[in-house]
Amino acid sequence: MRCAVQSWFEYPLEMLCWIIFIPLYSFGGLLLLKVISTQFSEIGGWTFHGLAFFYGLGIVTHGLHVIFFFAVWHTNYMVLNGEFDRILLYPMNPFFMFIIQSFNIAGYIDITPGIIIFTYACLKLNLDWNAVAILKLIAVLIGGTLIRTGIFMIAGAIGFFRDTRNAVTNFMVDFLAYNTTAFPLNIYPYGIQVILTFLIPVGFINTYPAQDFMGMDNTFSIPINLSLCTLLVGIAFFLLAYGFFRFGLKHYKSTGS
Amino acid sequence: MSIIKAVHLRKRFIVKKKEPGLKGALKGIFAPKKIIINALDDVSFSMKKGEIIGLIGPNGAGKSTTIKILTGILQPLSGEVEVMGLNPQKKRAEVVSRIGVVFGQRSQLYWDIRLGESFELFRRIYRIPDEEYNANLELMDSLLGIRRLIDIPVRQLSLGQRMRGEIVSAVLHSPDILFLDEPTIGLDIQAKRNIRKFIREINQKKKTTIILTTHDLGDVQELCPRLVVINKGKIIEDGALDAIVHRLAPERILQIDTDKVKKDFTYPHCKMIKCEENKMWISFNRENVSASKLIAALSAEVRINDLQVKEPDIEDAIEQIYGEG
Ligand SMILES: Nc1ncnc2c1ncn2[C@@H]1O[C@H](COP(=O)(O)OP(=O)(O)O)[C@@H](O)[C@H]1O
Ligand SMILES: [Mg+2]
Numbered sequence: 001m002r003c004a005v006q007s008w009f010e011y012p013l014e015m016l017c018w019i020i021f022i023p024l025y026s027f028g029g030l031l032l033l034k035v036i037s038t039q040f041s042e043i044g045g046w047t048f049h050g051l052a053f054f055y056g057l058g059i060v061t062h063g064l065h066v067i068f069f070f071a072v073w074h075t076n077y078m079v080l081n082g083e084f085d086r087i088l089l090y091p092m093n094p095f096f097m098f099i100i101q102s103f104n105i106a107g108y109i110d111i112t113p114g115i116i117i118f119t120y121a122c123l124k125l126n127l128d129w130n131a132v133a134i135l136k137l138i139a140v141l142i143g144g145t146l147i148r149t150g151i152f153m154i155a156g157a158i159g160f161f162r163d164t165r166n167a168v169t170n171f172m173v174d175f176l177a178y179n180t181t182a183f184p185l186n187i188y189p190y191g192i193q194v195i196l197t198f199l200i201p202v203g204f205i206n207t208y209p210a211q212d213f214m215g216m217d218n219t220f221s222i223p224i225n226l227s228l229c230t231l232l233v234g235i236a237f238f239l240l241a242y243g244f245f246r247f248g249l250k251h252y253k254s255t256g257s
Numbered sequence: 258m259s260i261i262k263a264v265h266l267r268k269r270f271i272v273k274k275k276e277p278g279l280k281g282a283l284k285g286i287f288a289p290k291k292i293i294i295n296a297l298d299d300v301s302f303s304m305k306k307g308e309i310i311g312l313i314g315p316n317g318a319g320k321s322t323t324i325k326i327l328t329g330i331l332q333p334l335s336g337e338v339e340v341m342g343l344n345p346q347k348k349r350a351e352v353v354s355r356i357g358v359v360f361g362q363r364s365q366l367y368w369d370i371r372l373g374e375s376f377e378l379f380r381r382i383y384r385i386p387d388e389e390y391n392a393n394l395e396l397m398d399s400l401l402g403i404r405r406l407i408d409i410p411v412r413q414l415s416l417g418q419r420m421r422g423e424i425v426s427a428v429l430h431s432p433d434i435l436f437l438d439e440p441t442i443g444l445d446i447q448a449k450r451n452i453r454k455f456i457r458e459i460n461q462k463k464k465t466t467i468i469l470t471t472h473d474l475g476d477v478q479e480l481c482p483r484l485v486v487i488n489k490g491k492i493i494e495d496g497a498l499d500a501i502v503h504r505l506a507p508e509r510i511l512q513i514d515t516d517k518v519k520k521d522f523t524y525p526h527c528k529m530i531k532c533e534e535n536k537m538w539i540s541f542n543r544e545n546v547s548a549s550k551l552i553a554a555l556s557a558e559v560r561i562n563d564l565q566v567k568e569p570d571i572e573d574a575i576e577q578i579y580g581e582g
Pocket of ligand 2 (some may be wrong): 444
């Protein structure tokens with residue numbers, strides 16, 4: 001909400017750092033993909049433009065996640081500081097209140113490079129944007145955002161059970177979420193692909209949707225349409241994470257004063 | 258019919274004990290030493306609609322924990338809770354829509370926005386009808402002068418002003434029950450008076466049921482006919498304020514400023530507890546001695562420049578009788 005936005009503008013220097021650093025990081029990743037794909041001509045059957053589509057999609061869903069669900073990055077902090085007291089006193093769904101309190105407009109910094117890269121890839125790939133393709137894209141964006149959010153939610157909600165620090169949790173989770181969506185899953189060994197598909201379903205954030213749009217095969221020959229699958233997996237994973245969050249909230253200890 | 262019912266409530270906190278030094282830190286990671294705190298150890302009490310009770314006890318006694326369980330923030334380890342006939346853990350949203358809560362030690366307001374904007378937010382969250390909202394704001398303005406503060410960002414309010422804001426934000430939706438956890442902490446006497454007046458009025462005008470915790474015996478003496486005393490998670494007294502104060506802390510202290518003290522002053526049932534250059538402290542039992550008679554007797558012997566009758570510290574008394582908290 002407004003409160004969260006305002007406090008962002010109170011730290012202009014920090015904002016400036018993000019404005020410079022985040023796009024640099026995003027375009028840097030693309031450059032790396034470019035270098036790799038020209039050196040080895042093709043990795044795992046991906047063309048450079050296919051990779052750009054894949055990579056852009058990953059960043060856009062990350063941006064959407066940061067804009068709408070930034071609160072989940074702060075779960076442990078809020079637990080340690082007893083901030084859920086206030087939320088639990090409102091006659092509303094506590095997760096909803098938790099989320100809208102840190103609605104984060106500053107996420108545009110994250111999403112903009114993603115939109116540029118994604119648009120560039122779409123133009124180069126000459127994709128046919130018929131109604132079905134647009135619906136698929138929407139499904140994929142929602143699904144991917146929900147998967148990303150679910151991962152952070154689960155990691156954060158561990159804070160209800162044991163004292164954890166935001167900085168550490170977020171570093172690890174962000175590292176995982178970034179690196180597993182910076183390169184397509186099919187370059188990893190089979191075992192890792194299994195984990196990143198069925199346990200932590202990051203493969204559905206961008207690898208499988210991009211393969212669907214490119215008309216490529218996937219490792220597990222999943223029978224359902226991959227874009228639709230992303231939406232379903234996203235919803236299921238998010239509900240699972242939500243259940244865990246609610247379960248954690250039942251163990252919320254508040255703070256002694 | 259009780260509006261609040263707590264039966265055999267228990268609550269336990271497990272905390273890791275931190276040991277000093279590097280070795281302690283390592284041990285903390287691999288084999289943390291856990292201690293169990295029995296914050297509530299079989300707490301039962303009930304309240305009737307429209308009642309005001311003072312929930313008192315030393316620091317760490319379990320007052321806030323009791324309130325957090327009654328308001329649905331915490332889950333009890335065991336026992337039963339009913340607030341307006343509902344279980345606040347199972348029907349949390351329904352219960353909290355009909356109660357108001359103020360924690361003096363922590364803010365419910367948003368620091369970055371104006372007080373009035375916080376109120377607007379609550380109006381939407383609680384879906385308060387316009388008429389009710391305006392009437393409540395009007396009443397609060399007459400009791401706490403809240404209109405003057407409405408355009409100020411919360412971070413710029415003084416503690417007393419902020420507490421007024423906290424209280425108003427807790428009653429905008431006309432709650433049936435008001436939980437006030439140390440609402441007068443750190444306030445000066447004038448601010449305390451305002452808040453006491455507010456509590457009395459809202460209880461009389463709107464029949465609001467009120468639970469008040471405080472360290473100030475003055476608060477409860479002015480407001481609460483009934484006292485519930487808690488210590489180490491156990492309820493040790495529950496009854497009429499006068500009876501409890503008389504039993505736990507019957508001694509009051511008369512402090513006299515004088516030009517020349519009289520060390521050997523005596524009076525039946527009184528005790529000289531301290532004597533300085535030009536000050537005397539005499540303790541007396543309120544049951545057998547009236548303050549005015551004692552003062553009259555004293556003024557016959559010394560010249561009294563100033564005097565003060567001090568109420569006993571009930572928390573000290575609790576600790577003396579029931580052991581340290
Ligand atoms: N969230 C918590 N974690 C660990 N210990 C707590 C927590 N909340 C309260 N306690 C402990 O429980 C006991 C009762 O606390 P509390 O109810 O806050 O006391 P009071 O409000 O009467 O001062 C204290 O020993 C306190 O340290
Ligand atoms: Mg307390």
